[in-house]
Amino acid sequence: MVNFVWKTSVIFLILISLSGCNEDFWLNYQLSKEIAKHNFTGDPAEGRTLPHISEPLPQLGKALFFSKALGGDKDTACVSCHYPTLGGADGLALPIGVGAEEPDVLGPGRRHSSSSEHYDGGPTVPRNSPTVFNMGLWDRSIFHDGRIESLFPVPGQNGAIGGIATPDVSLGMADPDAGINLTVAQTRFPVTSKEEMRGFEFESDGTNADVRNHLANRLQGASGFEHELDENRWLDEFRDVFNQPDTDAESLITYGNIALALGEYERSMVFTNTPWKQYVQGDMAALSKNAKKGALLFFNEPQQGGAGCVNCHSGDNFTDEDFHVIAMPQIGRGKEDSTMDQGRWYVTGADNDRYAFRTPSLLNVTKTSPWGHAGAYSSLKQVILHHANPQQAITQFNYSELDQDIQASMLLTNTRPALKQLQTLRSEGQSKLPRISLSDKEVLLLIAFVESLTDPCVEDRECLSPWIATGNGPDGLTLHAINKNGDPL
Template identity: 45%
Template sequence: MSEVIKQQGLTGNPVRTSTPSIDSPKAQLGMLLFFNKALSGNLDVACASCHHPLLGGGDNLSLSVGVDAADPDLLGHGRVVGGNQAIGVPRNAPTTFNIGLWQQVMFHDGRVAQVTDGITTPDKDFPRVDPLAGRNLVHAQARFPITSVAEMRGKQFDKHGTAQSCREALAGRLGGYQKAPKALQKAATRYWLDAFRQAYNSPTASPKALITEQNIAEVLAEYQRSQVFVNNPWRSYINGDLDAINTTAKQGALLFFKGRDQGGYACASCHRGDFFTDEGFHNILLPPLGPGKAAQEGGATQLDLGRFLVTQREEDKFRFRTPSLLNVEVTGPWGHNGAYTSLDAMVAHMLHPFNGAIYYDSAQLRQPNVQTQHLRENIREILRSNSDLSGQGYEEQHVRQLVAFLQTLTDPCTRKKECIGKWVPTAERQDPMGLQLNARFSD
């Protein structure tokens, strides 16, 4: 194994940039905002509704439910869209854990990306850089969920506006300096002004100068970038504690890293390095389900064209970003649309994507109302596409061994309430309007 570790250049430490502490003033303010429904058009969704630290930085759903939830404060499988409406969010919420470690791309399709002269975002035609993207990828990303109709904006808020006018209207509403629907009470805008003045150490700054869409994105990013969870048994093992992982996991590690010519599966050809990703895009034939995301609104049904939507290059159809596998055990369901609800099934798919797609059984979905009407024809369609990984026969026990290895990538903090609780505001910190999400969880 030490040879494999050397060959792969692994140190166990994926952190390449400096990240803030959760105790820093900006991360603390970011936490309050991340958990507050005031950033959504209809005051009903917070970032934490879909990225809750007690749910592995996700929502435990295949497809996220944002606006119009039957019960906005309920998370887990009981979270459903109210009023008999269909699920509107086409993709699985990735974890925010270790989000600050990405160097190149955000989102399943990489539509926010670091390039030589700046950061590209959907606000500019690809690949032009966005001058308002901010200092880092996480800041750039944080400006988008609030503009998404299905995630946070809702159908009515700043209805005919642009993404930028929506952001500014939300900031103006939070600071109480701009007229907007569902205005906040004076006590609430005062609460936010005090919080921003404290975090920015600017006791006399005006709301308009301080509570800006840029500063909101900055502190949301500081909070998320503080979620570094990289102390796992695999790292201890690399650093010399040979008993940190068991024999099954060691067998799995060899299968994961070794090439096909050496009896392995070369998983690390894509899930590379200490962060377990090449930050590249590959078509691994994940079964298409959910509302889908096509080039044109109302285009193909329930298909998601992935990276193609950004680059418009034919070869990028159905390609998605290689996820990091750190903490993967706690971030299910898996795949860009949560098609797999057990890690075993996901790993079996990766061993033989072609068969995985053909024999996919949607009965495993644990969330009601996920759209699967076109599943069979869509699977046929992706099977005709250019897969980047066809797979091969494999031994059943290899699934168990690979899963055992993946489980050694879990930082114990992510599963302990007293540890992860540092990233969840206490109920006592509730704002004057009661808009802080103090979530209830269903199974």
């Protein structure tokens, strides 16, 4: 019986394709083979235990995420660089954290104040701010260079099993304070970065632990720290959420609990309800014909006329969570007292890791312009053409795409070593980046497919409103984001 059904469907398909009358049918057939081959479910959140934003812990996390009390000088919050209506990022090539002209201005027009430390007219933070959406879907590593890393990655676990390496411990060691998963572990670090949140005066000689303890003391209103906040209702909040009405502030408002709440807020931001998911789950009309053609290009190998994108952007989250050298343009201040950024090499010290960066997820990627680890590209067309021919894209780089304040005079000098590294890896057969050429039409098809990986919720402020803090919060320091014209974001 199965055999019979199969045979008739094959004959039917041949008839359909010979008649040439139903291209869409043919595209669906081709794609169904890819979907089966890659075991796509369409939904990377499936099977994971992720919190809902209405729960108490994510609600507390939201209040903390929006509070400038976690910035050393009380002028930055997590949300300064990760705002829901800006795709969970900041809409900038490179962020400005502490010392902004107007701390509540987010997105284009956020500027570093000329009276602030290390002012040079350009942005202060060396890497592009990634989205905080879908953080619960990462199983191996966090950050462009993966410096927060699961030592025992298990699919679906967000690093919850077997220890987490962080910059607080030596290479390959488990950080005993990392917390329950990768997302929680990450929230311990932005507050310790001078450019991002800490500022240059706050605990200026302190360790990371000193910074976190000071912030916890501030929220506790501990003895000697009572005057740091004009208003302070954090103890009531923590007691309610942890359901410990009699516990004292010192035991309850620890940085560990702050990290937990921040992480659970981020893990509640699950935006995976994409047209692509609907398509994989059976709605053949959820994708346009162009998006389907783009999908085939994305999945097919170059030998079959495809672009081989799936070699790295694999799985339902469209990332292999691995590190690759693709030589995206290097702009900005750079890392570690140089204007360069050597990416994964800082973590492992392995030569092959120089200039390698983690493959980003492509879910909701249309909302997180500009792109690349230094935010050099502000069009998807340029990003895709770069993958096809990095050398050419760098040589023909269009500087007018960049904000005029950005430090870009070293672009060529600083990107050349990465191009050279790519060449070396290719000659050793160690690069997964195929050499391809793409027509303008093919680039448009790929873009149409990438657009189908965006959840409409992230384009809709109303839909995002459960994740946006309102009111003044427990300390009166809630950041109410505005754009450069003063309008609410």
